[in-house]
Amino acid sequence: MGGQWNAEITLSGASNGTSPSGVAWSFAETATIRVRFDVLVDGQVDTPDRISRTGVATLSVSTYFVRSVNGTVTRHDAGAGSLTLASEDQGVVLVMERTAEGCTYVFSSLQLVGGIRNVLDDYEYPFWTFGPVGRHELSGGHVYFGSGAAIIIGGSLPPGAPDLLQPIVEGGGPVLTSAGDIPIPWQVAWRVGGPDVENDSRVLRTQYSSPAPDASDRQFVAGRERPVSAACTFASEGPIAFEIPITRHVGELKEDGTLRHADELIHAGFLSPTLTLLVPVYDVDGGPTGSPGRSPEVDRVLFNGEEIGTLTGANDAWTVNRFEVDIRRVRFPSLPDVGGGPPTAAINTIEVRVDTANPGTDTWCTAVAWGSASFKAMSPIVLVHGNGAAEGNRGYGRQFINAGFTKDLDEQHLLYDTSVALQTGTIEGGGAQLASQIPGVATRFGVDSVHIVAHSKGGLDARAFLAGHRTDTAVLSLTTLGAPHDGTVGATLLASYRALAMTVGVDGETLDRIGLNKGLQYVTPGAAAQFNASNLPRLSGALTRFFTVAADADQNGNALLELASEWESLRDEVRLSFAASLLYQLLPFVELSRQCGASLASCSAALEAEACLMDVASPSAFPPPRPCPSDFVPNDATVSVASSLGMGGFHALAHAQRLLNGPRGRNHASLLEPGVASGIVPWLLTTETEIGDLR
């Protein structure tokens, strides 16, 4: 427990269910639930592991009740700190032991480690707003973990208890509505004080600050290992100074380490305007002194050398002071090179100048337990390339830069990464490579969550990653650009060529280099159908939000790519419009033919498309003398719109989709050109504000 957690319960096994708000949750791995209580002694929060460490609180779990979906409750008295859950189990009730009387126990914090992240995210807000100031006082009762979330129940259900309590309480099981119904009294073993405490007025006796919060990629903490102040500090002992290291890269820096584009990031909503600094301080005597010639206590607080305010508090008590610091004053770390590990921490200094109103005297002292600095910032975007980009020195993810996709991101000062490099091959293999590379990207930015934007087959690779691999990096969103979710018939043609070439003795590596690569066989319609059959069920209920972008290359609706803006990027040779149109016509023809061949029903649409294709394929008369039919299967000259939107099944998981058509139309290559990313960013921003670091 490390001295911090009063209870730590390891859950293992498999369980699943649906939260009150309708979010499916499950875990199939080991998860740990940690819970911590503060103890109120004489109305003061008394935490055993802070400051003077004169007491140790041990709340132990003696009994567990496990509730299944049918309301059956089973009791486990072992109290060994671990439980194995069955798939039908819905929640766990913990009964805590106590040994002392006369104390009030204040639920302090909860931590869920591993396994059931999506549940925590769903419940986090209802939980933390539960009870006054985010806490709930226990004067007797149970600690309840229901459906994966922790719920505190006192003598009776408190006002404003989340609705999620009700089904559990009403569903039976151990009676939870009154202290008298508790089968085993919960007890606290509590030792206070020590021989050195009574005689030293500067020792904090039984007064303890609240414990330091956990550090994260948006909250940075000083004083976790030991308190900032060992004792109450007078002015003659110098200022109380401590450093908060920030290890998250947020954007381009000025020479002094502050953000170069803070105003733009704040204006766009990508960054909080302030950094919130929390500092628990002890014994700030701001009222009347009672001593002639002595001024009330004034303790000035400086952040990186600039004053941000003075401390407030009360005599012989801990008070958490909160300061909102202009984010433009905050120093952030620079971005390491690719593979260079995490950012080197940027040091931000906090200084408390004690009792400045009484110079030359040691009238008042104060102490600082810890300091935390938190802010909200957008997570970086990982750009994942498509099939075959690893071959032919095409620069992996640099195609996003070369084609101009990142121009929009640069203009908005958003963070992105183009270092992901996937060797061409299976979709599952691509997923495994992403699982090994994306945590490194997150480490480089100092974050634990990212967005993914993936082009073409990269979108399927990312789906395989999300369905089959678990990492410490949360993927908040996946946006696919022209991804062949249902395959593409173009791949069938090329994969066929590859097979034929191999049978005449051409080696696979050579074929990889000339565009007949081994990744094609995995994005044919048949292969995609098999992939979807296994992948889609595993994506259901994922935390990640999905977005799709599809494109129609035909901008003027004549089913030809005769405009330069329609075929640019695809081709740079003579008779470009002809060749591009051939591609554009080929896909719908083959798609319609495929359906015709599969159903053996009317093939008239295919024949009509075929006639159009034949016209286009007679370039001596290009553009063709008669227009192609307008009721055509639109595509980006490589992937059909229907496939890019995942109409074969993936679309049901998508939060939003976008079709770039008409004048905004794009071909498969120009999907990576400027203008596309700006349409995606609002999706990412919404995701961030709802489930990401901008919450």
Add this chain to the structure above:
Amino acid sequence: MNARTRVLIAAAIGLLSNAARTGAQPVFDTHVYHQTVRAVLRGGPVEKIEILVDPSSVVVFDITSTDAGAVVQLAAPDGRFFAPDSAAAAGVGYATFAGGAERGSLASFAGQHHVFTLRAPAVGRYFVTVAASPPVAGAPSGAARSPSDKYALVGVSVLFANTLRLATAIDKASGAVGQPLQLLVRVSEEAGAVTHARAHLTVRSPNGAGQALTGRDDGADVDVVAGDGVYTCSFAPAEPGEYAVTALVDGFDVTGARFRRQAGFTFVVD
């Protein structure tokens, strides 16, 4: 709802129904081309590639060579020759363009594409002739038959304006050593399944060894239904790696005209 949207929805329904059929059943990939590939010796004799054209309103030859300087001609069964500089005069469409890996679909085949379009083509045997450029001085002798200074890789895709279709499938997403796989070839046209064709399959193992197989549509052994136009054979991979399959089907369509279609696919054994 405009016409395009309707078609989009129709396509989606088609895909959905296709997905619904997936289950444990093999999913076919349809090939609308007849395709063949040759490795042509640079500076060597002219390579002749035979293509059988069955009745079609139009036929398109897409001849792609990794040797941009290769000389390509097309000989029709009626004795006519079509070359890039004479095709137009002969009433045959011709265009050429360079493919590249980033260009999508068929044009991803990085080579010089020569496209001949023939309306109301004569039925019978056509010959694509390819004369590759002379080898570059100093080219290594005995090199593998790969696109190089010594060899040019030539691919021919022929698109027919008729409804005869070849489709291929494998019964597993990926194979395992020693576990038999079913390789399936389906032949159909608008009128229905094409029966009594001959399906020849060649499987090339990762070690380069080839194995000839014959697909059967008699309802025996691994074939489930006789006469459904699905020709089935079994293959047990002996080593891990990428396998290449060539499926060549010849037979007679409902009009009694002879046809020939060839396509390929690959699969990986873990």
